[in-house]
Amino acid sequence: MTTTKEEEDIFEIVDYTTASDWERFIARIEEILSDWKLNGPETSNTEVDFTDGEWIERNEALEFGDRSYTISHFSLQVPESNSTVTTDNNPQMTTSVSIEKQAFVPPRAMADMMSRRNDFPSRSPYLSHWYGLREFLILSPKRNTDPIADESRANILLSSTAIAVSNVGCNVPIFIRVQHEWRNMFIGLCEGSGLRTHFNVCNLKNAPHQYRHLAGLLEIFKSKLGSHIPNDIVIMVAVRFTYVLRDFESTVSRQVLPRDETGMPILTNLPFGSIHDPVSGLHLSCTWPIFSEEVVTENDDCNDFDPLLSQQWAIGVTLLEELPVLLSDAVQEYLNLSTKRETIEQLLGKFQTADEIPNASMNMSDPIKRISDSRTQQYWTSISSSISNTTSRLRVNIFNPPLPPNVVEKTIEYLFNESATVERRRSIVNELPNDTERIRQLKSVPKDSFVYRVVVCFTAICSLPSINRLRSIAHLWFDIVQELRTCWETGKMIPGLESGSPNLSFSKFYQNLQMLNCCIEHRVRHENDSTTTTVDNPIEPDEDGDQFFECSSNISSSKSNLTELQPEGRLKPCGDLKLLNSNEILYVPVTQECPPATEDMLDEQTAILTSLGSGEDATLLRAKMQSRSLLSDMESFKAANPLGTIEDFVRWYSPRDWIETEEVDADGNIQKHYSLSPRMQLPDNLWVEVWQQARPIPVRRQKRLFDDGKEAEKILQKLSSLSPGEILEQLIPVLLHTVYDRIAKEIEEMEESNAIAFLETLNAKEVLIVKGREERKKKLQQDFIICLTSVEQYICRFKSFKEKLFSPDLNHKEKEEMIKVVTELHTRPEIPVKAAAHGRLGKRLASLFTKTKPTTNQVNSDSTEVKNQFMTPAGKEYILRASIARPSNLRSRQSPQRMYCMLAQDEFRLCGAFSEDTTFF
Numbered sequence: 001m002t003t004t005k006e007e008e009d010i011f012e013i014v015d016y017t018t019a020s021d022w023e024r025f026i027a028r029i030e031e032i033l034s035d036w037k038l039n040g041p042e043t044s045n046t047e048v049d050f051t052d053g054e055w056i057e058r059n060e061a062l063e064f065g066d067r068s069y070t071i072s073h074f075s076l077q078v079p080e081s082n083s084t085v086t087t088d089n090n091p092q093m094t095t096s097v098s099i100e101k102q103a104f105v106p107p108r109a110m111a112d113m114m115s116r117r118n119d120f121p122s123r124s125p126y127l128s129h130w131y132g133l134r135e136f137l138i139l140s141p142k143r144n145t146d147p148i149a150d151e152s153r154a155n156i157l158l159s160s161t162a163i164a165v166s167n168v169g170c171n172v173p174i175f176i177r178v179q180h181e182w183r184n185m186f187i188g189l190c191e192g193s194g195l196r197t198h199f200n201v202c203n204l205k206n207a208p209h210q211y212r213h214l215a216g217l218l219e220i221f222k223s224k225l226g227s228h229i230p231n232d233i234v235i236m237v238a239v240r241f242t243y244v245l246r247d248f249e250s251t252v253s254r255q256v257l258p259r260d261e262t263g264m265p266i267l268t269n270l271p272f273g274s275i276h277d278p279v280s281g282l283h284l285s286c287t288w289p290i291f292s293e294e295v296v297t298e299n300d301d302c303n304d305f306d307p308l309l310s311q312q313w314a315i316g317v318t319l320l321e322e323l324p325v326l327l328s329d330a331v332q333e334y335l336n337l338s339t340k341r342e343t344i345e346q347l348l349g350k351f352q353t354a355d356e357i358p359n360a361s362m363n364m365s366d367p368i369k370r371i372s373d374s375r376t377q378q379y380w381t382s383i384s385s386s387i388s389n390t391t392s393r394l395r396v397n398i399f400n401p402p403l404p405p406n407v408v409e410k411t412i413e414y415l416f417n418e419s420a421t422v423e424r425r426r427s428i429v430n431e432l433p434n435d436t437e438r439i440r441q442l443k444s445v446p447k448d449s450f451v452y453r454v455v456v457c458f459t460a461i462c463s464l465p466s467i468n469r470l471r472s473i474a475h476l477w478f479d480i481v482q483e484l485r486t487c488w489e490t491g492k493m494i495p496g497l498e499s500g501s502p503n504l505s506f507s508k509f510y511q512n513l514q515m516l517n518c519c520i521e522h523r524v525r526h527e528n529d530s531t532t533t534t535v536d537n538p539i540e541p542d543e544d545g546d547q548f549f550e551c552s553s554n555i556s557s558s559k560s561n562l563t564e565l566q567p568e569g570r571l572k573p574c575g576d577l578k579l580l581n582s583n584e585i586l587y588v589p590v591t592q593e594c595p596p597a598t599e600d601m602l603d604e605q606t607a608i609l610t611s612l613g614s615g616e617d618a619t620l621l622r623a624k625m626q627s628r629s630l631l632s633d634m635e636s637f638k639a640a641n642p643l644g645t646i647e648d649f650v651r652w653y654s655p656r657d658w659i660e661t662e663e664v665d666a667d668g669n670i671q672k673h674y675s676l677s678p679r680m681q682l683p684d685n686l687w688v689e690v691w692q693q694a695r696p697i698p699v700r701r702q703k704r705l706f707d708d709g710k711e712a713e714k715i716l717q718k719l720s721s722l723s724p725g726e727i728l729e730q731l732i733p734v735l736l737h738t739v740y741d742r743i744a745k746e747i748e749e750m751e752e753s754n755a756i757a758f759l760e761t762l763n764a765k766e767v768l769i770v771k772g773r774e775e776r777k778k779k780l781q782q783d784f785i786i787c788l789t790s791v792e793q794y795i796c797r798f799k800s801f802k803e804k805l806f807s808p809d810l811n812h813k814e815k816e817e818m819i820k821v822v823t824e825l826h827t828r829p830e831i832p833v834k835a836a837a838h839g840r841l842g843k844r845l846a847s848l849f850t851k852t853k854p855t856t857n858q859v860n861s862d863s864t865e866v867k868n869q870f871m872t873p874a875g876k877e878y879i880l881r882a883s884i885a886r887p888s889n890l891r892s893r894q895s896p897q898r899m900y901c902m903l904a905q906d907e908f909r910l911c912g913a914f915s916e917d918t919t920f921f
Helices: 002-008 021-035 108-114 126-131 151-168 214-225 326-337 344-348 366-372 380-385 405-415 418-429 433-442 450-462 469-490 508-530 559-564 599-610 616-625 628-640 646-653 686-693 708-721 724-730 732-750 753-771 774-805 812-825 840-849 863-869
Strands: 054-064 067-077 135-141 174-178 185-192 195-204 236-245 279-292 312-319 539-541 547-549 570-578 585-589 658-664 670-676 830-833 875-885 894-904 907-917
Touching (some): 021 054, 067 126, 108 195, 108 875, 108 894, 126 135, 126 894, 214 894, 214 907, 236 840, 279 774, 312 840, 326 469, 326 724, 326 732, 326 774, 433 753, 450 469, 469 508, 469 708, 508 599, 570 646, 585 628, 628 686, 646 658, 646 670, 732 753, 732 774, 774 812, 774 840, 812 830
Parallel strands (some): 135 174
Antiparallel strands (some): 067 135, 174 185, 185 195, 195 907, 236 279, 236 875, 279 312, 658 670, 894 907
């Protein structure tokens, strides 16, 4: 019993000096507000336009008991040049009392609530849109799974924040997010200058019938102000109706893949645009900015809000978020396929060889038989490569072809169209300087050339749906190579290529085709020349397959024999020059053309010459390998000038190596002396050795320096051995060129000067891809695709805007103004409509938003009929304001009262901000 009594005498000791969770929570809020420098008064001496600023958000975490919260600070940063200094304190604060009698400056938030400048802002957070605030704080749960659904919890948080803002003197409104986040429900307060504003939000799915118009909303507003409302109080109202149009009669902005009359795809144009309309919605907002409640009436029986009479219109668009575009997707697929290395055999199957064709060798000549009997037999190329001098080459059929035969035939006809050759060559000659520079930078090809068109066809295949695109490219390339071989065999020039030797400023792929054209041209010329050849000098091939004319081996260089030779192959006299050892005229001989060469051939020759080493023997061997052309020219010179010497040859061939000196003799006369240059007089001079080897052979009987048959076969074998992926990879610079041209064409049709910057950006990224390091090309290609997609989407949207908003009879000035409007629609959520319903754009919008179906018993047009034809608004917004002394009508200062209301098809929202004087209450 004694122990029990002692235990009852012991009391629990509570240390009340220890801070509780609630106190720590308040202290943490005060600390954050101080760190953010929100602990001082804010004045309302400036007005800003919300559309000119940028919203800045910063966050801090804090704890209250076992729950985590986040406090966020939203503020509008506006350049100082866009701020307007007001000479008075907001006039809306003193509706019935003059400004001079007002002896206090309200917090900036309360002044913003009453300002009409930023009613219905187009781009701002919810609370700014509802209350017109430029700065506010939000306290919300850190996790969305822990919403503030309990009223007592919400009140504790609101009371805590009220204490914190009061302690630090913060005039910025603070809100508590309640309910689930998606509902956007808040409670809040703002204190300063002896005034306190309470913020509340009410959200319903459907509005009560009596509150779906202005009259019912005025009843709600007046009931919140209290029963002692002065008779002279004026409630100011601002209204905005928003109309939404989603069904368009659009055809131009929706692109489809080109097809012919039979429904087959056309591969001769680059795809561009989108199969979807980029504009999913067009909304028109009609605003009545400020009027008193007695001016207009809106109830069940009467509606004075006619959109055609509104003085403020604004237009905005709803864009398709993920807009697929055809050109960018095709280029992306092209780049992906360029990394594949499946061969044509793997894609199209094994083809029939020449040995599998009975009696195929009966019609073959001996040189061609050697090709077919080689160890390295080709499958699909061996048939066409083993048949020469015939127009009826064997066609190889593809089992289960991926492309319809008529599509391939039309594409081949497009590529090898002879009628376009002259136009193509003319376009190549007339290339603009900037185009030429771009081709040089990209190492591309002339616009609309043969290779250019091939890339267009390949890119078009990459846009086709529901096919094996790589197999289709292999199919088309298979037929292209067969057609190229036909051109070689029949002597038909490949159209769409520059004439002459390969142009090293173009792509290597293009150079190879130019070389093939040179082979065709040489072959045709040689065959024409061979018809005049005598029977005594028939054409015979050597062991390497080279062809030359037989000449007599008994020709010597003795003077007696030279005088008996008849000169051959003379082109023209070489000026007034005469042979040194006779009085005969020195003639320029007919010589062989310098053999054409591609960049690949020059690289191969350079590699061979480099591999010989650097010794004297290697140097001599390199010189002899490079002297084939010199030997041919010397033989032609000897045939044209039988009495000529090496000195005569040098005078014509290399005048700088013929030195002329002057001396004055004893009589004062000037004597001229001539001699070879020092390098020509060196011992073992190569020119002297070649001159001694040269025989007087005219060019028509010489061994040809350029073997067109061998070079043509090498090119055709090379083209046929490439895999489709390798072909696509080699043609990437041409792809970039075609893409640039297509974008340039679309931008030119837009007639927007600012869009030219897109071309500069695209060109810069294309040059980086071509000249960038190999390890970075994949990243550069992806950057290019992103840029191309954004540009193509911009053009698609521009065209859609233009189709919907442009009237067909616009003059030049009106068209320029409309282009500015369309350009702004890309960057701004909405833009004002000049002259509202009375301007050109307004009239166009009125026709779009007017109901297409006329009402029954329609009579002559009047205002009531036009109003009824305008579609029903998708949303209605109201702002009601008043300055009233609360809570006492006689002793309190006037304070701002505001209510925002939004009516939509499935939402009804009321946002109230009601203030009171707390100085004596």
